[in-house]
Amino acid sequence: MTTATSSDRSKEQRPPGGRVRLDRQTIIATGLELAAQPGTTSISVRELGARLGADPTAIYRHFRNKEHLMQALLDEVIGRSVAAVTASPEHWRDRLRQLAESTLDLFAAYPAIGVEAIVLTTHGPGELDAIEFMLDAFSRAGLSGDDLVRHYALLASHVLSSAAGIARGRSERGWNADATSPWLEGPILADPRTYPLISSFGAQLSALEDRELFLLGVEAVIQSAERTARADA
Template identity: 50%
Template structure:
């Protein structure tokens, strides 16, 4: 047919969709979610996008840079999941925390191969703004806002990372199975000396019943309660 691009021997030429950085990031997250492994495979990503894995590095400096951008996209998704209105600052923090734990556990290789979880990307910037705004609306002084932002971020990132790493290495559990995915937080040593470790012997059974997700949520609530206890009188704000 006139005007139709032809290849050799008259075969039609099908243009391959342009490979973009965003498309690679989205495909990378699909690969990470499918494997639930602690190791991210550039080879599997290449197969996913239908290109040689080396083509990825036309868009990213190296594998670490790609993983940073994947983490930033996860962070953006977490921020987008927050549906509570700004004045409901406690619920906004809870929603951000719960989704972060879910996303980290669903994509463990994204965080386990990075040496730093700072992305300097738009997703991270939006998350920082959300947390700072929440503690501002709580009515804290500027110094307390900053301190509680740091406390919340530390609790959120370190705990979610630890849980995701542990589950990936020990269980590979499916996040959808909430009763099985988050198991006992602590396994007591097999051999305990009653004279040297009396409290551990006494309480080990109770410690073994602790649940990772429950502990994570309790940590978040502790930061929220700390903020509530430090509200400056007459400073509770409903600022837009």
């Protein structure tokens, strides 16, 4: 059994006149394929058009501009992050942990898309699902009103920005998407007379790993939600 490549699919979509029939989902799927290529840290509309077997300008018939395209790609990835959660709603802590981990894993798989989370809001169904998901989890934790909204915003900010940064860093250094990488690159060289604490904790600082710190931040938000809910009870 053989698997059709994106170029094969493009040929299948090409009518007798030589024009390629594009739709949003085909463009998004091919954009994900491009973003998954090792070393890809940005999406080129020209290269995307070449993969689709179409003039790049044809993409703009479905997306107003490149930002609109990147919003759609990011929304697809965020939606997949939510869909990857398997814990039941009453297990709100596990659901938040799973959402955070799936977001990091998918951003690492598609770093050129994940990095856009730092600057883009999609307003799409994937993002709305993620917002509703986190609000529901913190509601089940016993939070309400401003406390609920602030904990949602804190977790969303941490997960999106940290996952995007980790994914971009791994990609630029050529590390595997699923590899754990050091938080600091190389040992910290500092004069102990000027920086005694850095010298004292140098080994521990060098041992820090990006995924470990990412998940530690998630746990800090979960614990804050628990403390706040108890204080309000």
